[in-house]
Amino acid sequence: MKNIVLVILLLSSTGVFAAQVDSLFMRANKLYQNEKYSEALELYKEIEKHNITSDDVLYNIANTYYKMNKVAPAIYYYEKVLQQSPNHADAKFNLAFAQRMTLDNIEPLPKTIWQKINDSIILKFSYNTWAWIAVSLSFLFAVLFLLYHFSYSTASKRFYFASSFISAFLTVLMIAIAYQNYKYVKSNQEAIVFAQQTEVKTAPTVSSEVSFELHEGTKVKVLESLDNWKKIKIADGKIGWIVADDIKEL
Known part of the structure; x- marks a missing residue:
């Protein structure tokens, strides 16, 4: 009670x-x-x-x-x-x-065939969505397999067996895509520059040389962290160190 x-x-x-x-x-x-x-x-x-x-x-x-x-x-x-x-x-x-309101005009590097496939297929949905698709297909497989098991007609058995095999294959494929999506998202931490203007250094020290400058709104990829510094990479391939407080990770 x-x-x-x-x-x-x-x-x-x-x-x-x-x-x-x-x-x-x-x-x-x-x-x-x-x-x-x-x-x-x-x-x-x-x-x-x-x-x-x-x-x-x-x-x-x-x-x-x-x-x-x-x-x-x-x-x-x-x-x-x-x-x-x-x-x-x-x-x-x-x-x-x-x-269009940002000041940095960064020309991105041309994408490889794998990157294009990654963007158009693997990153088409979030990994949660791919996982739910996999779960739905696994239920479909279970239903089709039961129908195959309890069916008496030879033609029906063939149809249900083929359908269950296809759904099982698609389930495994969706799991693989979900895993690749998850791995990509976790290994590609991105951030947005929040400082109005900031200097990107060649090393994680205040006294190091300035490699280039960035302005608010620019998206960067975070490669590494060290104390109050973040090693970043921008779309054109340039790499440098930025003060951690000048960016906000997504």
Whole structure:
């Protein structure tokens, strides 16, 4: 009986919390529509503090920063949306506009065939999405195999056997893609430059030579960390050390 009461209380508190978040989100949206961007941002960030990072919340935070002409935070949150949902069309579109506000004009290196395959297939969805596809296919395999086992018709048995074999193969393929996606994301830590202007050094010391400069909103790849320094790589292949506080990792 005590356990039942605890479950009811937990469900009730969850429902109340969800209602409070919905109320905050609606109020924030109303403030945004009325062009009260600073006030809207406070409410969106309040929602984010509760570890609620849905696409809608992150996307609205990005839009609010964009309206406030804050380039780096806007790009950062558009990128966060695309990390979760790589095919979010609105985030892609708005990110392109936000990137036009950056000062650094970096020409990316040409992509290899593997990189093109990686971008067009493996990174098409997040690793969570690929994993769910794999789970769905595994259930399909189980159903088809049971139908094959209990079927009496020879033609049906052939069909169910072939279908179950294909679904099993696709399940393994989706698991492999999900793993490659996960491995890529974890080994390719990216960050956004938040400093208005920063110097990238040849070594992780203040006295070392300046290799090049970066400005807010530029995306970099983090290769290594040392004390308060980050070794970074930009799209054109240049590498250097930057003060850790000048960037924010995605």
